[in-house]
Amino acid sequence: MADHILRTENDRRRLIAFLQGLDLTKPRKVAITEIRSKRSDAQNNLLWLWNGKIQEHLRDSFGQIASAEEWHEILVAKLWPAEVRPVELPDGTRYRVGRAKTRGFSIPQMTTYLELLDQYCAENLGLLLPHPEDLMLAIYGERRAA
Template sequence: MREFILHETNKSQLWQILKEIISTGKRWRIKISEYREKRSLSQNNLMWKWNAEMAGQLTAVSSESFSEEWVHEWLKEQFCPAKPITIMGKTVWVKSTKLLDVGEMHKYLNDIDVWAHQRGLKLTIPHECEYRELQRKQEE
């Protein structure tokens, strides 16, 4: 079944979709949950900026070399919440920033920001970015 985002302007379409589904003769499970925007491009760009900054800083103080991809994988393991993915009745739990909504991604970025600050790593937070705007709103 495809995803359907229900709101006041398209509620009449829901019944048509349900009739089509029911006409297949199969049994269906329908889950209704509040719609939340997926992580934003701004959040994703900031995450990769930070991954590159941390990789450079960690490499500079270590005998090892770190790539932004390695930093990304390590941070996901530390701070990203696991999400279920089900295929053919088998569910696995994965840690992927692609599956986070805007709020979850903000928490993920905040956790990274705190962790990096505690270790003396310097992260750039552009003045006009979504992360800074969400921080300001939380402080109000």
């Protein structure tokens, strides 16, 4: 049997129907594991679409000049808690290092970050970010399709 991913109630019903139809005269092994994959391509595409819009908005509305990548780093540091730790160089100078990196976020973490970013931009920057239907459907599935 191939691996199948459960995302919706319909997926669950199909699995239950499949299990009920199994021939129990033959032993079967069933394993269910949580998928802990990294952020999805749709999430990544939406993130970088938004980072570009943020860069344009901050440049056009406030005269703030920075790249989309720089705004990304600033906003991740602002919106996502990171473990910051002290580091001392051999010459005695001290620095504080550490920041969250979205490339390692799980799908649920990335969903939360995108929601925080969307809310922050609306409330603090006066920017309503675009919500392309295809990306939103790919990210949220049936939950936001209606």
